[in-house]
Amino acid sequence: MCSIWTSVGFIPPERALDAARHRGPDGSGEVRRDTAAGLLVMGHKRLSIYDLSDAGHQPMVSSDERYSLVFNGAIYNFETLRSELEALGHMFSTQSDTEVLIAAWAQWGIAALARFNGMFAFALHDARENRLTLARDRFGEKPLHVTAWREDGGTRFACASEIGQLLEALPERPKLNRRVAADFINAGATDWGDETFFDDITRLPAGHFAEIDLSNPLPTPGEVIQSERWWTQPAMDPSLARPETAAEALRPALERAVKLRMRADVQVGSCLSGGLDSSGIVLLADRDRGEAPILCVSAIFDEELPGGGSISERPYVDMVADAARIERISVTPDDDAVRETFDSAITAQGEPFASSSILIQNLVFKAAHQAGLKAMLDGQGADELFGGYPGMAGPHLADLALSADFGAWKRTVDALCADESDFSPFELFRATYSNILPFPVRKTVARFKDGWPPRPWPAGPAALYPPPLPVKTRGANRFDRLIRAMTGAVSLPSLLRYEDRNSMRFGIETRLPYLDAEVSDIAFRAPGSAKIADGETKRMLRLALDGVVPEPILRRRRKLGFSTPEQRWLNGPLADVVEDAFAMLERDWTGFIDMHEARLARTAMGHDTKAAGMVFRLTAFAHWAKANGISG
Structure with missing residues (x-):
């Protein structure tokens, strides 16, 4: 885990290399190569998680000096890959995943990407081919921002972990991307595409790679980055349509994912909200904790919601503490802490953020840092992959209505509204209607009623809202397509950005078991019928964690997460x-x-x-x- 920097055609100012030094407080390095496209500079700030010795420092250069690599992230299955590569004749001098990545690239090239179970963003220079390759993991857990511009008669290029690094290097401050800003202000959209809030600074798309030819001068700025997809969401598998069958496949995969992420040469802690996702991770991790208890950090607010009810997660966190051997840290910020955190979060995020929950997340990682943690587990991705958000019930109900199964529709509505829940019958009826009508029709109806654009909507017409659902694939209904949109474009990318910036602000690597390659493949392959059934959301996940998570948490209906007043x-x-x-x-x-x-x-x-x-x-x-x- 680290901050990386790569540039072509100029020498970056030292402050550009140091602008994200919080991401890598344990070491730094730099290599320079002369190329026909200009001077190549690869810089690195290291956060040591595997092989804490100096041998793990970056940039790492292969023994034959062909490959130079700067790498941000973790390859969790690197020990398995190392054994496979050793059998093929490769030799290793470190215990790092970085050296395994280089050897895997030397052996398999681009095909190595599909073998990595982990999170990564990297830049790799091949001196023999005079080519620079950029790559990013399947979900975009680790960031990679890119920009190119004209200067002194030539094209210059740079990529970095954080936008602030690029701002330090660019000759002029980029202008505001008004389309992105309008969608954020009006609809709360962040990270819905590859554009950022700055014109001319973009993200390498998740699950993509790009190759830049350095044997010739760089082309025009708009032609430097031509990315290609190396990963696509798996097709659905009808054999996983039943929740019980899907859960049988999911349970061992999730156990393996947590176990892989507990491996590190530093202590691994966890975030703990008291919800199903984080509780399941902590209780599975408890089995691989060794002798020491797992250090868990929780945000606790003993306050009432404006409409009634509590946002306190304390009773559920207590249940996890009773079921596992954990050491607890509770974060309940006072007003002064909230005020002070706002400014630091603005700086840490690099781009605007849509909710005060980001302030709490920032304080959770600050508390973890003060406790000495450098790696933590967290539950991001479970809601997107398994259908946990209240708003995801609408497409499922629309699917039932369109299939003319009105009995199932009525039973589902009744079950969703039973006991304490996030739903009401009227809201679910409206959600059904809204998801049956195509958006252009709903927009026309709303405009006729003077309800479009929605009010207040202060930033003019939004360019991206609402994001289109993926093209319909074989066997996919509205709910299935929404799952794929939420993970690929709408929800998860912004949550991963928030998580990465807040954790790395304090030099902490977060590890997300639900985004494990095996776990997420099972989730994509399982149809929506395995995820929402009989009025219960996340059905296959609840079944997979049955016997692991205390029953009151397993059957919780209300979703709070990092709820704040x-x-x-x-x-x-x-x-x-x-x-x-x-x-x-x-x-x-x-x-x-x-x-x-x-x-x-x-x-x-x-x-x-x-x-x-x-x-x-x-x-x-x-x-x-x-x-x-x-x-x-």
Whole structure:
């Protein structure tokens, strides 16, 4: 795990290499190669997780000096790959996954990517072919930002783990990408595509690689990066349609995924929210913890929701503590901590973020860092892969209605609304209707009723909202297609960005068992009937964790995650932040933001959670723009 930097055609300023030194506090290195395209510079800041000796430092160069590599991430199955490569004649001098990656590339080339079970973003130079290859893991757990520009009559190129590194190197500050900003402000969209909030800075797409020819001068900036996909979501397997069958395949795969991620040369802790996903990980990890208890960090708020009910996860965290040998750290920030964290989170994220939950996540990793942790497990990806979000019930109900199985539709609605849940019958009826009608039709109806664009919607027409569902594949219904969209474009990419920046801000590597190659392949192959059945979401996952997770957690219906008292914060510790943001919007952004709509949201934020979310996004955008010297 680290911060990487690669550039072609110029010598980057030292501050560009150091702009993300928080990602790699344990060592640094640099190699330079003269090429026909210009000087190649590969820099690295190391966070030591495997092989803590100096032998694991990067950039790592192969013994024959053909390959030079800077690598961010972890190849969890590197020990298995090393044994296979040794049988093929390769020799190793370190205990690092980095050396295994180089040998795998020398043996299999691009085909090595499909053999890696892990998270990665890397740049690899092949001196014999004079080619630079960039690659990113299947889900994009690890970031890789790229940019190219014209300078001194030639094309320059750079890629880096964080945008801030590129901003330090570019001759001019990029302009705001207004399409991305509008979708963020209006709909809360972040990381829905490969564009960033900065014009001319993009992300290498997840599951892609790119090859750059350095034997000739670089082409025009727009032609430097031509990426290709190396991984696609697996097709569905009808044999996994029953929840019980899918769970039988999932349980051992999940056990292996957690066990792989517990392997490290440093202590591995875990985030623990008290929900199904993180509780399952902690209780499976408890079996491989060795003698020491697992250090778990939880965010606890003993507060009531505005509409009634509690956001406290304390009782569920207590259940996990009773069932496993863990050491607990609880994070309950006071108002001063919330206020102080806002500014640091703006800096750490590099781009605006849509929810105050990111502040809590930041504080969780800060507490983990203070406790000495350098690696942690977390549960990102489970909701997307197994259908855990409340809004995902609508497509499933629409599928039932379109199949004319109204009895199943009624039973599902009744079950979803039973006991304490996130649903009401009217909301589910509306969700069914909304998911049956194509979006253009719904948009036309809403416009006829003066309901489009939605209000408040202050940043003009959104370019990407709503994101299209993937092209319908054989056997895929609305729910299946939504699962694939959530993991590939809509939800998971933003959560991975938040997680990576918040954890690496404190030099912590997060490991996500639900995104394991074997686990996620099973999840994709299992049809929606295995994931939501008889009114129960995440059915196959609940069955897989039956006997592992305490029954009250296994049957929980309400989803909280990192829930926060956002409305109170906006009127309390963040009130001055909001005030400053709206002053900046009035002064600098009236050509982009409709301030009448913005003020409507601010007036309603005390009693309307959607309005509160809008105010938070406007506030985050204004302060991010100020921090990056961007104005309207």
